[in-house]
Amino acid sequence: DTAVSQTPKYLVTQMGNDKSIKCEQNLGHDTMYWYKQDSKKFLKIMFSYNNKELIINETVPNRFSPKSPDKAHLNLHINSLELGDSAVYFCASSQWDRSYGYTFGSGTRLTVV
């Protein structure tokens, strides 16, 4: 059983397009996250949701919009894609107190051409 699953795994698209990445977790966790990992491998938080409520919204262009229909799902929609959006996007989940760390999804490699 996959604990945190993301789709798609790879996404190649042209500048200006709109795309979505989906994430689902079956761990019963109540908090989910989106992280961006750049070409230098630095993981940076983008958004955090707890029980469908937005908790963190770091300095991210408003072209990025997360949506959480329920606490097991957290999707990421990106409008008007730019070359600089090319990166690996990881979904993760945890219990609210975060004491036991995160479980990551397998990542979505986004390439904007």
Next chain:
Amino acid sequence: QKEVEQNSGPLSVPEGAIASLNCTYSDRGSQSFFWYRQYSGKSPELIMSIYSNGDKEDGRFTAQLNKASQYVSLLIRDSQPSDSATYLCAVVPSGAGSYQLTFGKGTKLSVIP
């Protein structure tokens, strides 16, 4: 800005040697500390967590925490080529930033057969 610092490496060790990975953090109130391993093209995988000063051992891995020095380390004994990966230090900060794990930029480890 609550920061986590790691030497980016690469750190090269011969097979069978002890690999020592270091991490410092700026937030003195941090309480939870994690080490993640990330193979190239894969997602981060939690390998160790530590919450109190001292050593914690799990198989070939030992995590060490010194809160007074704001320092956490990971020792890998009897290093194997399969240990070659990037190791990410992560910290749960105190206060307003406690909704997220803050990651260091990672140390790339190469174990030479």
